[in-house]
Every structure is written in structure tokens, then in C-alpha cells.
Amino acid sequence: MAQDSHDAPDFAAMSGDAVLQHLQVTLDGLRPEEVRHRRTQDGENTFSQAPADTLCYRIRCAFINPFCIILAIVAFISYVTDSYTNGFSAGGKVEAGIIVIMIVIGGLLRFSQEIKAKHAGDQLRALLHTTVTVRRQGKCCHIAHTELVVGDIVLLTAGQTIPADIRLLQTADLFVSEAALTGESRIIEKTAAPAAPAAGRTAPDMAYMSTTVLSGTGLGAVIAVGNRTRYGKAARVSRPFKDSFQKGTRSISYVMLRFIFIFIPLIFILRGLPDHHWSSALAFSLAVAVGLIPEMLPMVLTACLAKGSISLSHKKTIVKNLNTLQGLGSLQVLCLDKTGTLTRENIVLEYFMDILGKESHKVLDLAYINSFYHTGIRNPIDTAILSCAAMPRRTDYYRTLTEYYHKLAEIPFDYTRKIATVLVGAPKKQPILIAKGNLKDIYKRCTAVAYENKTLPIRNGSFADVYTIVQDMLEDGMKVIAVAVKTFPKGTTVIRPQDEKDLTLLGYIAFFDAPKPSARISLEELKALHITPKLLTGDAEEIAKSVCRRVGIPAQHIVSGADLQDLDAAAFDATVRKNTVFAELSPEQKVQIVQSINRQPAMTGFMGDGINDMPALLAAHVGISVDTAVPATKDSADLVLLDKDLQILATAIREGRKTFTNMLKYLKITAGSNLGNIISVVMAGLCLPFLPMTSLQLLLLNLFYDALCIVLPWDTVDEEDIAYPKDWSGKHLGKFMLLFGSISAVFDGITFAFLYYMFIPLVLHCPVFSAALPPVLQEQYIRLFQTGWFLESLWTQIVILYFLRTSKMPFIESRPSWQVMSVTLAGLFVFTGLLFTVGMPVVGLVTMPAPYFVFLPGICAAYILCVGAGKYIYIRKYKKLL
Ligand SMILES: Nc1ncnc2c1ncn2[C@@H]1O[C@H](COP(=O)(O)OP(=O)(O)OP(=O)(O)O)[C@@H](O)[C@H]1O
Numbered sequence: 001m002a003q004d005s006h007d008a009p010d011f012a013a014m015s016g017d018a019v020l021q022h023l024q025v026t027l028d029g030l031r032p033e034e035v036r037h038r039r040t041q042d043g044e045n046t047f048s049q050a051p052a053d054t055l056c057y058r059i060r061c062a063f064i065n066p067f068c069i070i071l072a073i074v075a076f077i078s079y080v081t082d083s084y085t086n087g088f089s090a091g092g093k094v095e096a097g098i099i100v101i102m103i104v105i106g107g108l109l110r111f112s113q114e115i116k117a118k119h120a121g122d123q124l125r126a127l128l129h130t131t132v133t134v135r136r137q138g139k140c141c142h143i144a145h146t147e148l149v150v151g152d153i154v155l156l157t158a159g160q161t162i163p164a165d166i167r168l169l170q171t172a173d174l175f176v177s178e179a180a181l182t183g184e185s186r187i188i189e190k191t192a193a194p195a196a197p198a199a200g201r202t203a204p205d206m207a208y209m210s211t212t213v214l215s216g217t218g219l220g221a222v223i224a225v226g227n228r229t230r231y232g233k234a235a236r237v238s239r240p241f242k243d244s245f246q247k248g249t250r251s252i253s254y255v256m257l258r259f260i261f262i263f264i265p266l267i268f269i270l271r272g273l274p275d276h277h278w279s280s281a282l283a284f285s286l287a288v289a290v291g292l293i294p295e296m297l298p299m300v301l302t303a304c305l306a307k308g309s310i311s312l313s314h315k316k317t318i319v320k321n322l323n324t325l326q327g328l329g330s331l332q333v334l335c336l337d338k339t340g341t342l343t344r345e346n347i348v349l350e351y352f353m354d355i356l357g358k359e360s361h362k363v364l365d366l367a368y369i370n371s372f373y374h375t376g377i378r379n380p381i382d383t384a385i386l387s388c389a390a391m392p393r394r395t396d397y398y399r400t401l402t403e404y405y406h407k408l409a410e411i412p413f414d415y416t417r418k419i420a421t422v423l424v425g426a427p428k429k430q431p432i433l434i435a436k437g438n439l440k441d442i443y444k445r446c447t448a449v450a451y452e453n454k455t456l457p458i459r460n461g462s463f464a465d466v467y468t469i470v471q472d473m474l475e476d477g478m479k480v481i482a483v484a485v486k487t488f489p490k491g492t493t494v495i496r497p498q499d500e501k502d503l504t505l506l507g508y509i510a511f512f513d514a515p516k517p518s519a520r521i522s523l524e525e526l527k528a529l530h531i532t533p534k535l536l537t538g539d540a541e542e543i544a545k546s547v548c549r550r551v552g553i554p555a556q557h558i559v560s561g562a563d564l565q566d567l568d569a570a571a572f573d574a575t576v577r578k579n580t581v582f583a584e585l586s587p588e589q590k591v592q593i594v595q596s597i598n599r600q601p602a603m604t605g606f607m608g609d610g611i612n613d614m615p616a617l618l619a620a621h622v623g624i625s626v627d628t629a630v631p632a633t634k635d636s637a638d639l640v641l642l643d644k645d646l647q648i649l650a651t652a653i654r655e656g657r658k659t660f661t662n663m664l665k666y667l668k669i670t671a672g673s674n675l676g677n678i679i680s681v682v683m684a685g686l687c688l689p690f691l692p693m694t695s696l697q698l699l700l701l702n703l704f705y706d707a708l709c710i711v712l713p714w715d716t717v718d719e720e721d722i723a724y725p726k727d728w729s730g731k732h733l734g735k736f737m738l739l740f741g742s743i744s745a746v747f748d749g750i751t752f753a754f755l756y757y758m759f760i761p762l763v764l765h766c767p768v769f770s771a772a773l774p775p776v777l778q779e780q781y782i783r784l785f786q787t788g789w790f791l792e793s794l795w796t797q798i799v800i801l802y803f804l805r806t807s808k809m810p811f812i813e814s815r816p817s818w819q820v821m822s823v824t825l826a827g828l829f830v831f832t833g834l835l836f837t838v839g840m841p842v843v844g845l846v847t848m849p850a851p852y853f854v855f856l857p858g859i860c861a862a863y864i865l866c867v868g869a870g871k872y873i874y875i876r877k878y879k880k881l882l
Pocket residue numbers: 336337338339379381382413418419420436437438439480481536537538539540610612
């Protein structure tokens with residue numbers, strides 16, 4: 001069985017029977033053992049671009065990253081230099097061993113977080129699993145897209161994303177949009193008859209992966225899956241802005257790299273010059289490099305995102321991709337569609353009338369037949385019309401009606417034409433074309449109106465008179481569509497869009513499109529979150545205006561699709577920037593508006609549920625949809641709300657910002673503290689005759705502090721931090737690091753002086769350190785100094801966490817969560833206790849005499865005061881802390 005274009009037969013040109021024969025399958029479908037065999041042979045229906053998500057891959061990701069590699073090099077160099085100088089002493093092995101243990105601990109922590117996040121993600125995605133109906137062993141069953149194999153017999157219905165490359169075998173008014181594959185927005189009719197494609201076109205008897213069924217049904221055999229599909233082989237449209245999280249993270253890494261490139265050579269030279277031990281100087285500078293980078297950054301970020309997505313799932317929101325949370329946190333402009341978002345999901349049929357506003361059952365009957373036979377994607381209008389049959393004593397009436405009229409052909413509804421057309425026949429009657437749709441689009445195609453069984457021609461195409469009847473209704477916020485007809489000669493069974501002309505206008509159907517009671521409150525909540533809403537609707541201007549009035553969106557000026565049509569790029573952008581409400585838009589215009597907002601630049605979200613919203617959803621940074629949306633649109637969304645309610649979205653945005661703030665806390669505070677440590681090391685390199693901390697101690701300090709930071713996702717976040725969109729980039733990171741790093745370095749310097757000149761000479765009853773001291777005393781001097789600084793660093797780093805986590809007065813105005821308090825304090829006490837009682841001889845840390853624990857709180861207090869002043873200056877200058 002072949003599937004590749006190089007060795008595959010031209011399925012499009014083969015007859016249906018020949019296709020089945022070649023694929024060795026019947027219309028009853030495959031048997032389970034065949035499915036298994038084919039899956040082993042051709043693989044899953046997924047793209048192998050991303051490496052298979054196996055346990056091995058996860059372990060590799062957790063352990064093989066730049067940080068681990070640098071640590072491993074440090075271990076190796078320290079082992080070799082130690083062996084070289086001390087003749088394979090136990091010391092070198094212990095040091096290397098400890099670094100290896102660190103690599104393992106760090107890796108395991110990250111691994112467990114990632115697995116946790118993956119499990120959470122899998123569970124949520126399972127809720128959304130898009131399934132496809134296949135026939136296997138004569139029975140229809142629903143399976144996940146990924147389980148499809150070559151030869152499967154697939155059933156296609158409206159609204160579905162086509163899950164593989166399929167040769168169609170049976171079709172009924174099957175229309176698809178291939179925009180996702182070819183970029184062409186035209187709707188294309190598909191048939192089962194074998195045909196070669198026209199030049200530059202897709203084959204008419206093939207349904208390709210990623211394209212969407214707009215209307216009708218079809219049945220076909222899968223001829224290619226995964227990477228071998230046309231979509232899999234094509235260079236997929238990349239959406240680089242969707243990776244804004246990665247981009248932000250990269251820019252943050254660059255800021256760090258800049259510091260590394262400045263400090264590392266400096267430390268290397270300072271350390272190597274005095275005694276020319278270049279290899280140990282290299283090991284030390286590498287360790288300092290590792291000390292500068294928050295090693296646990298990926299792990300803490302994963303933990304934050306996993307925690308965020310789990311809490312969102314409790315709030316009826318499913319995040320398909322963890323990185324979406326970042327987008328949600330930085331969202332600035334939210335584009336909304338109208339139905340279901342601002343107004344209720346189910347519109348209610350209210351009036352059916354002739355052109356002068358008199359109730360007309362004929363209009364309703366014809367609209368019913370149109371909706372009944374229309375196989376396109378159902379939308380609220382069709383649902384409302386069809387629900388007439390559920391009214392008391394009407395069921396039989398409508399059944400008889402649809403038995404009397406039978407369907408001959410259809411041109412499905414699409415959001416560019418904005419009309420739905422069916423051709424129906426009845427015994428001894430000429431076929432009738434029934435079109436229903438948007439007022440202006442129906443008027444455009446009418447040359448006459450029907451009134452009381454008479455057909456009157458329309459002069460000069462002027463519909464002003466018949467329009468006044470509906471104008472009031474539109475202004476009251478009612479949705480109105482027009483119904484028109486045309487008879488065809490007997491025997492007509494096919495209609496084309498060109499036939500939708502010279503119609504006769506019959507009347508109108510009006511629906512009540514009531515605003516949701518919660519809409520006004522939700523919009524106010526969004527405003528409080530400093531998110532600008534923009535209404536993007538395909539519906540009429542008047543309705544948009546009325547809805548805006550009721551829900552409190554300022555809509556002095558409404559821009560219509562027609563207004564936008566002739567604008568050049570600059571004028572278009574200016575119009576989009578200035579206005580809030582856009583009506584009568586085509587799906588393409590929705591995309592153009594979203595793209596224009598992206599260019600501002602602003603982080604854009606788009607919330608919609610129709611097939612017409614899908615392209616705009618893809619163009620936005622964050623595509624938001626609802627559980628009840630058309631499947632193809634739901635597939636394209638990054639975020640799915642289980643209820644289409646703005647209130648839930650506002651809650652989700654708050655959650656996103658909370659997650660985001662906690663990530664920023666870790667990043668900024670840690671990077672600042674680490675930079676402080678590095679400045680101190682450089683300072684010490686210039687002034688001290690020995691190392692202020694060994695590379696191992698520096699790493700241990702980092703690892704220990706980072707391990708405590710795993711609790712950060714559980715921290716509380718100030719309302720002020722939630723109120724504004726967050727920016728994930730390295731923009732102010734460097735300045736933050738420099739300011740708070742320098743403050744930390746100043747206090748390190750004070751500690752150094754205190755230890756070096758006062759405390760240690762007093763404790764050891766000896767003069768200030770010099771080469772003249774006996775070696776044993778020198779060793780004790782150094783150990784005490786290093787332990788002293790280790791403790792001061794640890795204390796200040798943890799204390800500062802409480803002070804920089806908020807821009808407000810810590811503890812009084814903003815309290816850390818109990819989780820953060822208990823974990824960090826417990827960590828601090830355990831470590832301090834350890835160094836007070838037994839020390840950690842393996843890493844060269846000794847017990848610290850009691851009087852030092854009087855000095856420590858003192859220096860911390862002074863440090864806090866200084867940081868408080870720094871914080872005040874920083875907030876004044878940059879308006880925010882995090
Ligand atoms: N099933 C249908 N049959 C006929 N006409 C329809 C149908 N659905 C929509 N229309 C016409 O197309 C127009 C645009 O559709 P719709 O209001 O659903 O657009 P939209 O952009 O999705 O709007 P919203 O913001 O309310 O979701 C409608 O005003 C209506 O005139």
C-alpha cells in the first residue's frame with residue numbers, strides 16, 4: 001500500500017472501486033487486526049515534527065539543557081584539576097560527586113513538574129478530543145483523529161475539520177473551505193466522480209487534511225495520514241507571534257547572557273592572575289556563570305503554568321497549550337462576536353411577516369423548508385426556525401410540509417454571501433428556489449416583491465420602502481432576515497450561485513436577540529482589567545448599535561464592512577485604532593481587523609464560535625472559543641470556555657495574570673539576587689586573598705534557594721498586579737537586576753568587612769588574615785568566612801523575596817500566602833539550624849558561633865530598609881515593580 005505522491009497512484013483519477021481495491025478495503029471498513037497492522041506500518045495520524053513524547057524524551061529534556069551541561073563541565077574540570085594537583089584525592093571526587101547529585105536533583109524536580117503539567121494537560125485535552133466517525137467492520141464508531149489509518153472509511157459532516165487526506169466515494173452537496181491549506185477563501189464543491197484537478201487547483205474528488213466541511217455530507221477512504229498528507233508535506237503557515245512566550249523567554253535569556261559575557265572573563269582573569277591556576281579559575285568562572293542563571297527557571301515556569309492551567313480548569317476554562325496562559329496574562333485588546341457573547345446563545349423567533357409587516361405563515365413555511373434542507377453548519381438562526389416544529393400541534397404540520405417538498409439542490413450558507421439557498425420540488429409543481437439571508441444581500445438579488453399573491457416589480461432596485469418596515473425592529477436590537485423565492489423550469493436539479501438573481505422578495509423573519517444580563521457587568525470587569533473590548537460582528541449596524549447601547553459599549557460611530565473596503569493600510573489601521581464597534585463584516589475583514597490590532601502592536605484575543613470566526617481566531621494571539629462552538633473553530637482555539645460567558649473569560653484573564661506575576665517574581669528577584677552574588681564575588685576577587693565562597697557552595701546556595709521557590713506558584717498576588725496587562729520580556733529586567741543586585745552587593749561587602757576584620761579574628765583569637773598565619777588557622781579563617789557569607793546570602797535572599805514580591809508594604813498591605821511563608825521559613829530554619837549545630841563538612845561549611853546570629857538579623861534589617869528605598873525609586877521611575 002503506497003501513500004506517498006512519488007509511489008502512490010493518482011487516487012483522484014481512479015474510480016471509486018479501483019480506490020477501494022487498491023487500499024484493500026470495502027465500504028464496510030477495516031477489521032481491528034488490519035487497523036493494528038496498518039498503524040504499525042504507516043504510523044499515527046500525527047506530525048512527527050515534534051519528537052515523540054516518550055519517557056526517554058522527557059528525561060532527555062529535563063537533564064540535557066545548557067545548565068546541566070555547564071554543571072557537568074564544572075564537575076569534570078573540578079575533578080580533573082583536583083586529581084591533577086592532589087593526586088586523585090577523595091576531595092576531588094566528593095566535589096564532582098556533589099555536583100552530579102545537584103544535576104540529578106535539579107533534573108528530577110524539573111522532570112516531575114513537567115510530567116505533572118503533561119498529565120494535567122492531557123486530562124484537559126481529553127475533554128476536548130475531536131473525534132471522527134469511521135466505519136469499521138460494518139459499524140460506525142467515533143475515534144480520535146490520531147487513530148485514523150490508511151484505508152479507513154470516514155464519514156464527513158458540516159463543521160468538521162477534515163482529519164486526513166480522503167478520496168471521496170459518496171457526497172451530498174458537500175462544500176468545503178480549503179483556506180487553511182491553500183489560503184483560498186472560495187467555497188469549493190466536492191464530488192465523488194473521478195477527476196483530474198485543474199491547473200493550480202486541488203482535485204474535486206479529494207478532501208484534504210485541515211480543510212473544513214462547510215455543508216453537506218460525504219463518505220470517503222483515507223489515502224494518507226500524518227506527515228504524508230498534503231498538509232503534512234506543505235510548509236505549514238507559521239504563526240510566529242503565537243510563540244510570544246518563547247520570544248519573551250529568549251529576550252530574558254539574552255539579558256542574562258549579556259551579564260555572563262561581562263562577568264565571566266573578568267572573574268576568570270581575576271581568579272587566575274595571582275596563582276596562574278587557570279583550570280581552577282575556569283571551573284570557578286563557569287560555576288559563577290551557573291550561579292548567575294536561575295537554573296530552575298524552566299522548572300519554576302512549568303510549575304507556575306501547570307498550576308495556572310489546573311486552576312483554570314476548575315473555573316470552566318480549558319487551556320490547550322500551557323503557553324497560552326502567558327498570552328492571557330498580557331492580553332490588551334479583546335475582540336468579541338455578538339451572538340452568544342453579548343447576547344444570548346439561543347435567539348428566539350419572534351415575527352414572520354410579509355413585506356408590509358403583516359404576519360405571514362407562508363414566509364415562515366418557506367424559511368422552515370430552507371433551514372430543514374440546508375445541510376450547512378447549523379447556526380442560531382436555523383436552530384430558531386427549526387424549533388417551530390417543536391411548538392404544540394405543529395410537529396405534524398411541519399412533517400407533512402417537508403414530506404410534500406423534497407430537496408433538489410442547495411448552495412450552502414457562507415458568511416461572505418450571507419444567504420442560504422435551497423432548490424426544492426413538489427408533486428406537479430415547478431421547482432422553487434428559496435433563499436433566506438441578510439437583508440442587503442437578498443435585496444441585491446431581488447427584482448420584484450410579492451404582496452397578497454401579486455408580484456410587483458421593483459423600480460430602480462429601490463428597497464427603501466420595504467426596508468422601513470424592518471428598520472424599527474433592527475433598531476430595537478432584533479435580528480431580521482429576508483426570504484425570497486424564484487421558480488425554475490420543471491426538471492431543474494442543479495443550481496449555481498449565478499442563479500441567485502431575479503428573485504422575488506416574500507417577507508421577513510425577525511428574531512429576538514436579547515443581551516445577556518451578565519454582559520454589562522462582565523464588560524465592566526474587563527474594563528477594570530484594562531482590556532479594550534472591540535465588537536466584531538457580521539450582523540447589521542442597527543443591531544450592533546442597539547446591543548452596544550444595552551450593554552454599555554460606547555458606539556457613537558459604527559464602522560461597517562463597506563466603510564473599511566476602500567481604505568488604504570494606514571487609514572485602515574487608524575480606523576481600527578479609533579473605533580470600538582464594527583458591523584456587517586465578512587470573515588476576511590474580521591481577520592484584517594485582528595491583524596491591524598496585532599500591528600499596533602497589542603496582544604489581541606478573539607472570542608468567537610462560528611465557522612466565520614475561525615480565521616480571525618487563528619490570527620489573534622489568543623484564540624478563544626466555547627465548548628458549543630463549531631468543531632473546526634474549537635479545534636483552532638487556544639482556550640476553550642465551557643460556558644460562553646464573558647464573566648468566565650474575565651476570571652480566566654485574572655488567573656493568567658496571577659500565574660504570570662508569580663513567574664515574574666521568581667525571575668526578577670532571583671536574577672537580581674544572583675547578580676548581587678556575582679558582583680560580590682568579583683569584588684572579593686579584587687580584595688580578598690581567598691575565595692568568598694567555593695563554586696560548590698555557590699551552586700548549593702542557588703539550588704537550595706531555587707528548590708524553595710517551587711512554592712511560588714501558590715503565592716497570593718496583589719490586585720494592582722492583576723489590574724494591568726503584563727509584559728513578558730527582558731525590557732526592564734536588566735535595570736531591576738542592576739539596582740537590586742547592587743544593593744545586595746553593598747551588604748555583601750559590609751558582611752565581608754565585618755567577617756574579615758572583626759568577627760573571625762575575635763572568634764579565632766588571631767590577627768587579620770595573612771600568609772603569616774599558620775595553615776590550620778588560615779583554613780579555619782576561610783571556612784568561617786565562607787559559611788558566614790553563605791548564611792548572609794541565604795537569609796537576605798529569602799527575606800528579600802517577601803519584600804520584592806509586592807510593590808506595596810509587605811505583610812501590612814500585602815501578605816504572602818501561608819504556603820510561601822511556611823516553606824521558605826521552614827527551609828531557612830532547617831539550613832540555619834544545620835550550620836549552627838553540625839555544619840556541612842562535605843561542602844566546606846562549618847558551624848557558626850552564636851554571636852553571628854545576632855549580626856545576621858541586624859544586617860537583614862538594614863538591607864530591608866535599603867531595598868525599601870530602592871523599591872520606592874524604581875516604582876517611581878518605571879511605574880511598576882514586576
Ligand atoms: N442560517 C442562516 N440563514 C440565512 N442567513 C443567515 C444565516 N445565518 C446568518 N445569516 C445572515 O448572515 C448575517 C451574519 O451572520 P451572523 O449574524 O451570524 O454573523 P456573525 O459575524 O457571526 O455575528 P455575531 O457577531 O452575532 O456572531 C446575519 O445577519 C444574517 O443575515
